[in-house]
Every structure is written in structure tokens, then in C-alpha cells.
Amino acid sequence: MKIQEYQAKQIFQKYEIPIPRGQVALNASFVRQIAEDLGDKVVVKAQVLVGGRGKAGGIRLADDPDEAEDIATEMMGMEINGFPIHKVLVEEAVDIKKELYLSIGTDRMNATPVIIASEYGGIDIEDAAEEAPEKIARIPIDPMVGLCDFQIRGLAVSIDLPRKHWKKFAQIANALWQIYQNDDASLVEINPLVISEQNGLMALDGKMTIDDNALFRHPELADLRDLDMENPSEVEAQKYGITYVHMTGNIGCLVNGAGLAMATMDILKLKGGEPANFLDIGGGAGAEKVSSALRILFSDPQVKAVLINIFGGITRCDEIAHGITAAIAEQKKLKVPLVIRLVGTNAEEGTKILEKQKLPIAHSLVEAAEKAISLSGVKKK
Amino acid sequence: MSILVDKNTRLLVQGITGKEGLFHSELMRTYGTNIVAGVTPGKGGEWVLDEKIPVFDTVQTAVQTTEADASVIFVPAKFAFDSIYEAIDAHIPLIICITEGIPAMDMLKIKSLLKTSESILIGPNTPGVLTPGECKAGIIPGNISIPGSTGMISRSGTLTYEVLYAMKAKKLGVSTCVGIGGDAITGTSFIEMLSMFEQDPDTEEIVLIGEIGGNEEELAADYIMTEMTKPVIAYIAGITAPKGKRMGHAGAIIEGRAGSALQKIELFRKAGVKVAEYPEDIPALL
Numbered sequence: 001m002k003i004q005e006y007q008a009k010q011i012f013q014k015y016e017i018p019i020p021r022g023q024v025a026l027n028a029s030f031v032r033q034i035a036e037d038l039g040d041k042v043v044v045k046a047q048v049l050v051g052g053r054g055k056a057g058g059i060r061l062a063d064d065p066d067e068a069e070d071i072a073t074e075m076m077g078m079e080i081n082g083f084p085i086h087k088v089l090v091e092e093a094v095d096i097k098k099e100l101y102l103s104i105g106t107d108r109m110n111a112t113p114v115i116i117a118s119e120y121g122g123i124d125i126e127d128a129a130e131e132a133p134e135k136i137a138r139i140p141i142d143p144m145v146g147l148c149d150f151q152i153r154g155l156a157v158s159i160d161l162p163r164k165h166w167k168k169f170a171q172i173a174n175a176l177w178q179i180y181q182n183d184d185a186s187l188v189e190i191n192p193l194v195i196s197e198q199n200g201l202m203a204l205d206g207k208m209t210i211d212d213n214a215l216f217r218h219p220e221l222a223d224l225r226d227l228d229m230e231n232p233s234e235v236e237a238q239k240y241g242i243t244y245v246h247m248t249g250n251i252g253c254l255v256n257g258a259g260l261a262m263a264t265m266d267i268l269k270l271k272g273g274e275p276a277n278f279l280d281i282g283g284g285a286g287a288e289k290v291s292s293a294l295r296i297l298f299s300d301p302q303v304k305a306v307l308i309n310i311f312g313g314i315t316r317c318d319e320i321a322h323g324i325t326a327a328i329a330e331q332k333k334l335k336v337p338l339v340i341r342l343v344g345t346n347a348e349e350g351t352k353i354l355e356k357q358k359l360p361i362a363h364s365l366v367e368a369a370e371k372a373i374s375l376s377g378v379k380k381k
Numbered sequence: 382m383s384i385l386v387d388k389n390t391r392l393l394v395q396g397i398t399g400k401e402g403l404f405h406s407e408l409m410r411t412y413g414t415n416i417v418a419g420v421t422p423g424k425g426g427e428w429v430l431d432e433k434i435p436v437f438d439t440v441q442t443a444v445q446t447t448e449a450d451a452s453v454i455f456v457p458a459k460f461a462f463d464s465i466y467e468a469i470d471a472h473i474p475l476i477i478c479i480t481e482g483i484p485a486m487d488m489l490k491i492k493s494l495l496k497t498s499e500s501i502l503i504g505p506n507t508p509g510v511l512t513p514g515e516c517k518a519g520i521i522p523g524n525i526s527i528p529g530s531t532g533m534i535s536r537s538g539t540l541t542y543e544v545l546y547a548m549k550a551k552k553l554g555v556s557t558c559v560g561i562g563g564d565a566i567t568g569t570s571f572i573e574m575l576s577m578f579e580q581d582p583d584t585e586e587i588v589l590i591g592e593i594g595g596n597e598e599e600l601a602a603d604y605i606m607t608e609m610t611k612p613v614i615a616y617i618a619g620i621t622a623p624k625g626k627r628m629g630h631a632g633a634i635i636e637g638r639a640g641s642a643l644q645k646i647e648l649f650r651k652a653g654v655k656v657a658e659y660p661e662d663i664p665a666l667l
Contacts, residue, residue: 106485106489106565106566108565108566108595108596108632109595109596109600111488111489111492111566112489112492112493113489126637126638142493143486143489143490143493144490144493144494181486184484184485184486186485211484211485211486212627212631213458213482213483213484213485213631214484214485214486216458216459217459217484243627243628243629245623245626245628247621247623255539256539257537257538257539257540257629258537258563258592258628258629258630258633259535259536259537259538259539259540259541259563259590259592259618259629259630259633260537260538260539260540260543260618261628261629262540262592262593262618262619262621262622262628262629262633263540263543263616263618263659263660265621265622266618266619266620266621266642266659267659268621269620269621270620270658270659275621278622278626278628278629280629283538283539311539311542311543311546313508313520313521313522313538313539313542314520343543343546344522344525344542344546345522364661365543365659365660365661366659366661
């Protein structure tokens with residue numbers, strides 16, 4: 001789960017990482033008020049969870065409260081990469097002497113936390129890594145030991161940080177490690193970490209991703225989730241323990257297991273179709289879950305055919321068949337054709353239930369994909 | 382012959398009295414797996430599975446009493462760190478963690494602990510290990526695979542079943558099938574499994590089922606090119622997956638510039654690996 005910049009900065013503040021003075025606003029008139037209170041030039045920053053915000057006009061400087069209000073009015077009607085702007089962060093403008101980069105994230109390849117620093121801040125760190133890998137310092141952290149002082153000093157030296165900033169730098173690095181650990185962050189990033197004219201080191205931007213698997217032990221963080229930034233069907237699906245990702249095609253997919261769900265989408269594409277979604281009902285799903293999943297697919301106007309592919313292990317195919325039957329019964333008239341493939345535990349019982357409904361049954365995955373494509377009315381490429 | 386588990390494996394089940402644990406222990410025993418003990422804190426002294434399997438309070442006492450040499454873990458994600466650590470602490474050589482949804486931070490700590498341990502951890506978020514005809518340690522359905530000479534390694538559950546089933550339909554069997562798990566941080570990598578299969582005299586070729594996310598497959602492709610003499614056949618799921626979205630598995634996400642299916646497929650092809658277009662296509666490549 002990604003959180004917004006202003007939310008990350010609230011967490012930074014709690015851990016005493018210096019941030020610019022500022023406040024978040026939901027409307028332009030409040031933006032003016034914040035700008036008046038701050039009293040000087042301000043920066044208006046769109047709060048959206050997508051990259052490339054600056055280039056898209058989502059970060060702008062205002063000389064006075066009038067201009068801040070105008071900018072905010074304009075921004076509130078904008079979209080960045082399809083995400084509408086509902087909130088802006090208004091902050092005092094900072095005189096920047098230098099922009100640095102500092103983050104702690106999870107290095108998946110080496111399975112350790114890693115602290116990364118660079119003297120080139122303010123740009124995409126992946127771009128920087130390609131252009132000048134020698135300018136990026138990476139130090140793995142042993143999670144059983146924690147971040148050590150010598151490691152922080154090593155970073156400070158490798159990014160040529162003037163000695164007078166070392167103490168503050170160490171304090172910020174330690175704070176990031178505390179946040180990473182305490183809040184189960186998979187990434188906590190300050191980009192840029194600036195050396196400002198007046199106040200020394202300061203976090204000008206903040207980015208934070210929290211491990212979804214750890215949200216059970218952080219109810220206060222789970223509340224930070226911004227549902228405006230998510231697809232409503234995806235949110236609905238989660239309520240039922242279904243993993244759903246909306247896509248652009250027209251064949252709805254309902255599968256048990258993440259790998260098999262991806263493979264089912266891929267085979268549709270291979271045979272000339274386009275999947276409308278990824279949908280994994282998980283292991284051991286009951287009839288009710290299947291009905292809920294089908295309801296989500298039926299409510300998507302893009303969907304012209306539905307492909308159900310179930311490999312029963314813990315999941316019982318007769319349960320699946322009951323779920324399908326129930327979801328169909330709710331519909332006055334079946335708007336989209338279904339193709340169903342059931343294999344594994346209780347497949348025979350399941351198939352019998354479906355045959356009574358005269359639903360098309362497929363025996364192999366390839367056959368199922370081809371049938372679904374032809375029923376969706378889309379011609380093969 | 383096989384890798385990891387066989388008919389001599391003495392299996393312990395952590396979380397044996399839970400709903401999942403008990404259900405799958407019954408299936409494992411029916412398959413012929415030699416389950417010697419279970420552990421559930423607070424239920425030590427009880428007996429389960431027709432009163433034939435003793436339950437202990439701690440892994441330590443279970444191992445001392447029954448000489449268990451492998452453990453399957455079915456405890457909820459909240460308690461999984463503790464259970465895995467307990468198994469490592471008791472020096473169990475093989476630990477298989479079925480549990481899904483363990484926080485990454487907990488797994489990073491486990492990885493650190495494993496550095497100074499002899500234990501091998503398979504998973505988490507794995508369907509387990511199956512050596513057909515000898516031992517089922519986990520939740521892979523026993524009836525979809527027959528003994529044979531193909532080693533199988535995978536990051537996913539039902540997708541693996543699909544391939545086992547398609548192989549069985551063509552009378553093709555498996556030496557051992559290992560799920561390394563669908564999480565971003567797992568105990569064991571493809572490479573370690575490839576190396577075990579390379580050394581196993583009864584495995585003649587290997588099927589590797591990968592997916593988007595991480596760089597496990599990339600590293601495996603490199604390893605196959607330089608170290609493997611046995612042929613490898615691969616399938617990679619997620620060609621249609623969009624960037625930045627977690628496709629069910631915690632590990633299945635294309636982040637930044639890493640982890641796309643096409644990149645993985647290209648590297649496998651360069652390493653001389655035959656790549657199947659879809660799961661049911663695999664038997665034809667064996």
C-alpha cells in the first residue's frame with residue numbers, strides 16, 4: 001500500500017525528520033489561507049500516487065496567496081495519469097543548495113533491507129542508477145542487528161556530504177530505519193533530501209510503501225489508504241477476499257490461484273483475445289465467494305464473455321458450480337456468455353450441476369480460451 | 382530417487398490441530414507420508430489422526446521424542462515467524478512453510494537467521510513438496526502426479542497442478558515437485574533447487590515454472606547456462622500483467638525495470654531453455 005506524500009511527511013514529523021512547514025488542503029480557498037499563514041512564496045503539490053507528478057504540472061510555485069489559490073483551483077480539476085487530484089499540499093518554498101537522495105527499502109534479490117544514498121537527488125533513482133551507478137551508495141542492513149553508525153558514516157563519505165551535516169544526516173537515517181522497521185515499510189524514501197540555505201538538511205518530498213501483509217499489525221496505517229486512488233471494483237473484491245485487477249480487454253476471467261490466473265490471461269492473449277481482468281478467488285473458495293466474483297465481472301460493461309478456469313485442489317469444483325448457478329439465477333437474463341472448465345477435486349459432480357444449466361463446458365485450457373474468444377465476438381488476429 | 386523428501390522422511394506438522402493443519406495431515410497420511418508428530422502450543426499430550434499421532438507443546442520435545450527430520454508449517458501468518466524460528470532453533474534439516482501472507486520484515490529476519498543455520502526453508506506461501514509414490518509434504522493433490530524422471534520447480538500452486546495433470550495425462554511422471562513459494566522473500570531459490578536436481582541421479586530433466594516479479598528466473602537462466610548439464614524446460618506466467626500491480630502473489634509484481642515475463646523468457650531462450658507457450662504445452666517439450 002502506497003501512502004500520499006503528506007501522510008508520509010506526517011510520519012516523518014513524528015520521527016523528527018525536518019520537513020518544510022505546510023498543510024494539506026481539499027479546496028482552493030483553504031489553500032489561500034494556508035499560503036497567507038505561511039507568509040511567503042509557497043509550493044502547491046498535487047497529492048496523487050503516481051510518478052512524474054512534476055512533469056505533469058502537479059508541483060507549482062506561487063509567489064503570493066492569490067496565485068496559490070489560482071493554481072489550486074486549476075489543479076483540483078486536473079487528472080494525472082487518470083488519477084483525479086482531490087488534495088494538494090501547500091508548503092513554504094525552500095532555498096535549495098543541493099539535492100540528495102536517501103531511502104531504505106527491501107532488496108529482494110539479496111533478501112535484506114538496504115539503505116541507499118546518492119549525491120544526485122531529485123531525479124528518478126533508477127535513471128540515476130543507469131547513468132552513474134558509481135554515484136549511488138548501497139549498504140545492506142542486517143535486520144537482526146539494525147542500522148549501525150559506521151554504515152551511516154560510510155554513506156556520508158561516499159556522497160561527499162560536508163561534515164557539518166553529518167549529525168543531522170545520521171539522525172535522519174536512523175529515523176528512516178525506525179520507520180522502516182516499526183511501520184513494516186517496504187520502502188521509505190526522501191527524494192530529494194535537500195541542503196537548504198537556512199535550515200540544513202530537510203525532506204522536501206516523501207514516499208512510503210507499506211507491506212500489505214503486515215497491515216494486520218498496523219490498523220492506524222491501514223486507515224491511511226486512499227480509496228480515491230483505487231479502482232472501485234478492486235476495492236469491492238477485497239471485501240470478499242478476492243484479488244482482482246482491472247484491465248482493458250473484454251473477456252472476464254475467474255480463476256483459482258494467482259499463477260494459474262495469469263496463465264489463463266496469457267493464453268487468451270496468445271489465442272488472439274484480450275483479458276478484461278485478473279481475478280483470483282484463492283484456495284478453498286466456497287459458493288458465495290464465486291457468486292461475488294461473478295457479480296463483479298457481470299457489472300463490468302467491458303466484459304463480453306466470461307472464462308472460468310478452476311483447478312480443484314483444496315477448492316471443490318461442486319462448490320464452484322453451486323456458486324456459478326447462484327450468480328446466474330440472480331440475473332434475469334444472462335447478459336454475457338460463460339465458458340467453464342473444471343478439473344480436479346469433485347470435477348465430475350461440478351460438471352453435472354452445470355450441464356443442467358446447459359452452460360458450455362471446456363476440457364482443456366486451450367479449448368476454454370478459444371471458446372471464450374469466439375463467444376466474445378472478437379475476431380482472431 | 383528424489384530430492385528433499387522420500388519414503389524415509391519423518392515428518393512433523395506444526396499447527397497440526399488447526400483446521401487446515403488437521404485436514405491436510407489426514408491427506409498426507411492417506412498418501413503414505415510418514416507423519417511422526419505434531420506441534421500445537423498448549424495441546425501437548427493429545428493425540429490426533431485416529432489417536433495415532435502425538436501432539437507436543439514445542440518443536441524441541443517433538444524432535445527429541447520422535448526424531449522428526451522435516452517439518453511442515455500450517456500456522457497463521459501472525460505466528461509464522463515464531464514457528465519457523467522454532468524449527469530452525471531445533472535444527473530441523475528441512476522446513477516447509479505453507480502459510481501465505483507473512484510480513485516481509487519477518488521473512489528478512491528469518492533469512493538472516495538461516496545464514497548461520499544448516500536448515501533448508503522451502504516457502505513460505507508454497508504448496509509444499511511432493512515425491513510421487515513416496516512422500517507428500519504439503520498440499521499438492523496426490524492423485525495428479527505419478528513417479529517419473531522429471532524434476533519440477535515452481536513459484537505457484539494451481540498452475541503447478543495444471544502442469545502435473547497435463548503430464549500425467551501423457552503418462553509422464555515426476556521425481557520431485559517443489560513449490561518455492563509465491564512471496565517476494567522465500568527461503569530457497571530456483572538455483573538451489575536446480576543444483577539439487579542436477580545432482581539427483583534419478584532426475585533427467587527439469588521443468589521450471591516461473592512468473593513475473595523479482596529476478597529469480599533471471600538468475601536461474603544464468604545458472605542453467607553455466608552450471609547445468611540436464612535439459613530445462615520453462616514456462617513463465619504473466620505476459621499480460623500490467624506494471625506496478627500485484628498479481629495475487631506478493632512476489633508477482635513488475636517493479637521499475639525488473640521482472641517482466643518477456644525479459645525472463647528471452648533470457649531463458651538465450652540459455653538454451655525450451656520455453657512453453659502455455660502450461661498444457663509442456664508435455665510436448667519433454
